Amino acid sequence: MAQAAIKDTSVEAFEKKQEWWWAAEKKRSGRLDYLRKAIWKKGAIGGLYAPGVKVDLERAKLTTQKAKELEASPDPYVIKFAKMFAHVLDNKSIFITDRAQLVGYTGSLPHTMAWDPSCASILNEEAFNDPTAIPDPVEENQQVIRDINNYWIGKSDLDKMMPVFDMEDLMKMLSGSIGWGVPLARGGYSNKDYEYIMTGKRAFEDVIKELDKKIDETDIAVHQPGADASIASMYDKLNNWEAMKITLEAGIRIAKRYARLARIIAESLEDDPQRKEELLKIAETCERVPAKPPRTLQESFQYDIFIQMMSRTEAIEGAWPARPDYYHGPYYDKDVNINKTLTKEEALDLVGEFMIRAAEVCQFKPKWSREGLQGIDGTWVWTMGGVDAKGRDACNDLTIAFMQAARLVRVANPTFAFRWHPKVSDEVMREIFECIRQGLGYPAIRHDPVLIANSMHWHGHPIEEARLWVHQACLSPCPTTKKGYQPMRMANATANCAKIIEYVFTSGFDPVVNMQVGAETPDVTTLDNFEEFFAAWTEQMKTIFSILVRAVNRARMLAPTLTPRPFLSAISERSIESGLDTCEPSIARGNAWVTAFTWVENIDSLAAVKKLIYEEKKYTMGELKEALSKNWEGYEEMRLDFVRNAPKWGNDDDYVDDIMLRCLDTVAKFSKELKCPSGNNWPILPENVSGNIHYANIVGALPNGRRLGDALYDGGISPGPGLDKSGPTAVLKSCGKIDHITGGRAFLLNQRLSPTQLAGEKGYQLWRAYMRTWADLGIDHIQFNMVDDKTLRTAQKDPEKYQEVIVRVAGYSAHFVDISRKTQDNIIQRTVQGLG
Amino acid sequence: MTTCQECKRFFPVEEDPAHGDCVQRVVDPRQAYYMAKSVKAEDDAGACDSFQKREQ
Numbered sequence: 001m002a003q004a005a006i007k008d009t010s011v012e013a014f015e016k017k018q019e020w021w022w023a024a025e026k027k028r029s030g031r032l033d034y035l036r037k038a039i040w041k042k043g044a045i046g047g048l049y050a051p052g053v054k055v056d057l058e059r060a061k062l063t064t065q066k067a068k069e070l071e072a073s074p075d076p077y078v079i080k081f082a083k084m085f086a087h088v089l090d091n092k093s094i095f096i097t098d099r100a101q102l103v104g105y106t107g108s109l110p111h112t113m114a115w116d117p118s119c120a121s122i123l124n125e126e127a128f129n130d131p132t133a134i135p136d137p138v139e140e141n142q143q144v145i146r147d148i149n150n151y152w153i154g155k156s157d158l159d160k161m162m163p164v165f166d167m168e169d170l171m172k173m174l175s176g177s178i179g180w181g182v183p184l185a186r187g188g189y190s191n192k193d194y195e196y197i198m199t200g201k202r203a204f205e206d207v208i209k210e211l212d213k214k215i216d217e218t219d220i221a222v223h224q225p226g227a228d229a230s231i232a233s234m235y236d237k238l239n240n241w242e243a244m245k246i247t248l249e250a251g252i253r254i255a256k257r258y259a260r261l262a263r264i265i266a267e268s269l270e271d272d273p274q275r276k277e278e279l280l281k282i283a284e285t286c287e288r289v290p291a292k293p294p295r296t297l298q299e300s301f302q303y304d305i306f307i308q309m310m311s312r313t314e315a316i317e318g319a320w321p322a323r324p325d326y327y328h329g330p331y332y333d334k335d336v337n338i339n340k341t342l343t344k345e346e347a348l349d350l351v352g353e354f355m356i357r358a359a360e361v362c363q364f365k366p367k368w369s370r371e372g373l374q375g376i377d378g379t380w381v382w383t384m385g386g387v388d389a390k391g392r393d394a395c396n397d398l399t400i401a402f403m404q405a406a407r408l409v410r411v412a413n414p415t416f417a418f419r420w421h422p423k424v425s426d427e428v429m430r431e432i433f434e435c436i437r438q439g440l441g442y443p444a445i446r447h448d449p450v451l452i453a454n455s456m457h458w459h460g461h462p463i464e465e466a467r468l469w470v471h472q473a474c475l476s477p478c479p480t481t482k483k484g485y486q487p488m489r490m491a492n493a494t495a496n497c498a499k500i501i502e503y504v505f506t507s508g509f510d511p512v513v514n515m516q517v518g519a520e521t522p523d524v525t526t527l528d529n530f531e532e533f534f535a536a537w538t539e540q541m542k543t544i545f546s547i548l549v550r551a552v553n554r555a556r557m558l559a560p561t562l563t564p565r566p567f568l569s570a571i572s573e574r575s576i577e578s579g580l581d582t583c584e585p586s587i588a589r590g591n592a593w594v595t596a597f598t599w600v601e602n603i604d605s606l607a608a609v610k611k612l613i614y615e616e617k618k619y620t621m622g623e624l625k626e627a628l629s630k631n632w633e634g635y636e637e638m639r640l641d642f643v644r645n646a647p648k649w650g651n652d653d654d655y656v657d658d659i660m661l662r663c664l665d666t667v668a669k670f671s672k673e674l675k676c677p678s679g680n681n682w683p684i685l686p687e688n689v690s691g692n693i694h695y696a697n698i699v700g701a702l703p704n705g706r707r708l709g710d711a712l713y714d715g716g717i718s719p720g721p722g723l724d725k726s727g728p729t730a731v732l733k734s735c736g737k738i739d740h741i742t743g744g745r746a747f748l749l750n751q752r753l754s755p756t757q758l759a760g761e762k763g764y765q766l767w768r769a770y771m772r773t774w775a776d777l778g779i780d781h782i783q784f785n786m787v788d789d790k791t792l793r794t795a796q797k798d799p800e801k802y803q804e805v806i807v808r809v810a811g812y813s814a815h816f817v818d819i820s821r822k823t824q825d826n827i828i829q830r831t832v833q834g835l836g
Numbered sequence: 837m838t839t840c841q842e843c844k845r846f847f848p849v850e851e852d853p854a855h856g857d858c859v860q861r862v863v864d865p866r867q868a869y870y871m872a873k874s875v876k877a878e879d880d881a882g883a884c885d886s887f888q889k890r891e892q
Binding site: 034037038039040052090091093094095096097098109110111257260261264265268269 | 867874
C-alpha cells in the first residue's frame with residue numbers, strides 16, 4: 001500500500017513554495033499570532049460587509065441622546081458638538097483584548113463598525129437598508145435606526161450643507177457619474193499637525209494649559225474699555241477654544257477609563273502573573289498618555305492610537321496619514337538601543353500590534369465607498385523613510401522593524417509607502433524588497449527628491465516643510481506642519497476622467513444617469529480636425545473638474561461654522577494660536593488636488609481618434625460615434641482595429657506619449673486657474689483605487705476599444721492591462737517622459753513582477769537595477785504585485801485555502817479573496833514584466 | 837429594585853462611588869476580551885441578563 005506523502009510544514013518548505021502567509025504564521029510570536037487572528041475583517045467584500053460585522057448602534061444612540069439633550073441649550077454649535085464628542089467618549093463601551101498591549105478602538109466592541117449619524121442622512125439610510133449589518137434582533141434594531149435617522153433628517157452635516165450648495169453642481173456630482181464622495185469636512189482624509197502634537201514636546205495637558213491662557217487673556221481683552229471688529233470676532237474664538245478644551249479633557253478621561261479597566265482586570269480577574277504585569281503596564285501607559293508626552297515606545301504607540309481613535313470619533317476618516325518610523329523612531333531607539341528596556345523581539349511585538357490595531361479600525365461607510373475600496377475600510381497608507389527637515393536620511397531602526405513586522409502580521413491595511421532618496425542604505429532597501437517579494441504588494445516606492453520639489457512647485461511649501469510630508473491618502477504628499485497640513489481632503493474632488501472623452505461624443509449628455517452633466521460641446525461629427533477634437537476634450541475636462549472643485553471649495557468655506565472639528569483643531573498649532581477652526585482656509589497654505597480616476601483611457605482614446613479617424617481616415621467620425629453609441633455591438637472588427645492598431649500608452653511610443661504630455665500640460669495650466677479657498681492650486685493626481693471596477697458600468701464605450709462594463713485601466717499612468725507589449729523598460733520610459741514635478745501632483749504606476757525571477761540575491765540585484773532606472777527617470781511612484789498567476793487562479797478556485805494572499809489593487813493592498821471577481825481578473829490580466 | 841451596585845461585575849469609581857464600570861468577560865468567534873460599560877450604582881439591574889449577585 002502506498003504511503004501518503006508527509007507534508008513538510010516547516011518555515012523553509014512554505015517559503016520555498018512562496019506560501020509566505022503560512023511561513024509568517026509559524027514565525028511570529030504567540031501573541032502576534034493570537035492578535036492577528038483576532039481581527040474581525042471589516043473591509044467590504046463585493047460592497048457587503050462580512051458576516052458577523054455589525055453597525056455599532058451604541059455610538060449612534062449616545063450622539064443622538066446628547067444632541068436631544070442639548071437642543072434647548074444656548075451653547076453655540078461648536079460647543080454642543082464638543083459635548084456630543086465628550087459624551088460618546090465618556091460613555092462608550094471599551095474593551096481590552098486578551099494578550100493585547102495596546103488599546104483603543106473606534107467602535108464599542110471588536111466586531112462593530114462605528115456609525116456617526118450626525119454626518120449625513122444618506123449614510124444613515126444605508127445603515128437602515130443593510131440588514132446584513134444590523135445587529136440582532138434585526139427588526140427591533142431597524143426601528144432603533146429608523147428613530148435615530150428620523151431625528152437627524154435636516155440636522156446632519158450634509159443635510160445642513162446641501163441647501164447652501166449650488167444645486168445644479170450638487171446634482172451632477174451626486175449623480176455618481178463624474179465624482180466620488182461628498183463635500184464634507186467630517187468625511188474624507190484628515191492629515192494631522194504631527195509636528196505640533198507628535199514630537200514629544202507637548203501632550204494634551206500642555207495644550208489645555210495653553211488654551212486656558214488664551215481664554216483668560218481673551219476674556220480680559222473683550223472686557224477692556226473699547227470696542228472694534230477684532231473684539232467682536234473674539235467671542236467666536238473663545239467658543240472654539242472652549243470646545244477644543246472639552247474634547248481634550250474627554251480624551252484624557254477615556255484614556256483613564258482604559259487604565260481603570262486594565263487595573264480591574266489585573267487586580268480582580270486575571271490569574272496569570274505575567275499577564276497581570278502587562279495589564280498594569282497598560283494601566284500605567286493610559287494614565288500617562290495622552291495627558292502627558294510619551295516616554296517609551298509603548299506609550300508613544302498608545303498616544304498615537306488614542307489620537308487616531310479620537311479623530312475618528314469626530315469624523316469619518318477614510319485615510320490614515322502617518323509617518324510612524326519618523327515620529328516613534330526615537331522611542332524605539334531609546335528603549336531598544338540605549339536603555340535596553342525592550343528586546344528587539346519585544347519591540348517587534350509592539351510594532352506588529354500597532355499595525356493590527358490600525359487594521360481593525362472601521363467606520364460604517366456608504367456602498368459606493370465600499371465598492372471603490374474593495375476589501376479595506378480606508379486607505380491607511382503609512383509613510384516610511386524619507387528625509388528630515390534638514391534633508392538628512394530619516395530611516396532608522398524602526399523603519400526596518402516595521403518592514404519585518406509587516407511580513408509577520410501580513411495585514412492588507414495599513415500598507416506602507418516608502419520615500420526613497422539617494423541616501424537610503426542597502427540594508428533598508430533589502431528589507432523593502434523582501435516585503436514586496438513576499439507578496440505584500442507594499443511598500444509602494446516614492447521618489448522623495450521629486451516629490452519634495454513637486455510640493456514646492458504646486459503648493460509653495462517651504463523646503464523644510466515639504467520634506468516633512470506624509471501620504472494624505474493613497475498618493476498625495478502633504479506636510480505635517482502648522483500651515484502645510486490639510487485638515488480634510490474631501491473625496492468628491494475625484495474625477496471619473498473617462499467621462500471626459502466619453503462626453504466629447506455625447507456633447508456632455510450622460511446616457512447612464514440621463515442628464516446633461518458635461519459641457520455642450522459641438523456634435524463630434526462636426527469637428528473637422530484633431531485640434532477641434534482636442535479643444536472639445538479640453539472643454540469637457542474643464543467643466544468636470546470645475547463642478548467638483550466648486551463643491552469642495554464651498555464646503556471648505558462653510559466648514560468652520562457648519563461642520564467644525566474642535567478635536568482636530570485642538571491638536572493643531574494654527575488653531576490653538578488663532579482660535580479659528582482648523583478648516584478655516586485663511587490659516588492654511590492649501591494642499592488640494594483633484595484625484596484623476598480612469599485617466600489613461602483618455603490618452604489611448606485620443607491617440608486612436610487622431611490616427612484612425614483624422615490621419616488615416618480609415619473610419620469616419622460618424623461611424624465611430626455610431627459604434628460607441630451601440631457599445632461596439634455589430635462593430636467588432638472595427639473595435640479590434642481600435643484596440644490593436646492604434647498606439648497605446650506605455651510602449652515608449654512618442655506618438656501616444658506626446659498626447660499624454662499634451663493632456664497633462666493642458667490640465668496643469670488649468671490647475672493653476674482653479675484655486676482652493678486658501679488661494680492655492682488644484683493639480684491633478686491620476687490614480688484609481690478600485691474605481692476602475694466601480695466605474696466599469698458607468699463609463700460607456702470608448703475609442704480605445706473598451707465596451708461598457710469592461711474594467712477600466714488600473715492605475716494613474718499604468719498602461720492598459722496587456723497593452724504594454726514592449727517590456728518593463730518601455731513602460732518606465734513612457735512614464736519618465738512626464739515631468740513628475742510640474743505635470744501633476746503624483747502619478748500611480750502599477751507593475752507586476754515574477755516572484756520566481758526575483759528570487760535570491762540575483763533577483764534583488766535585478767530589482768535594484770530596475771529601480772535605478774526608475775529613479776534616474778524621475779518617476780514619482782511605483783508599486784508591485786509579485787504573486788504569480790498560478791497562485792491567484794488557484795485562489796479563485798479555492799478561496800478558503802488562500803484567505804491570506806495579498807495583492808496590490810491600486811493605491812492600496814487587499815486580501816485577494818476580498819475583492820470582486822472582476823477586480824481579481826483585472827489584476828491577473830496585468831502584464832508580468834520580466835526584468836533583465 | 838435590584839441595582840448595579842449589587843452585582844459582582846460592578847466596580848465603583850473610587851473617587852465617585854455613585855458611578856462605576858460594569859466589567860464583563862466576552863468570548864466572541866475571533867477573540868476573548870474584557871469590556872467595560874459606564875453605569876451608575878443605582879441603575880436598575882432587574883432586567884439585566886448579566887447580573888450576578890455580589891457575595892457579601
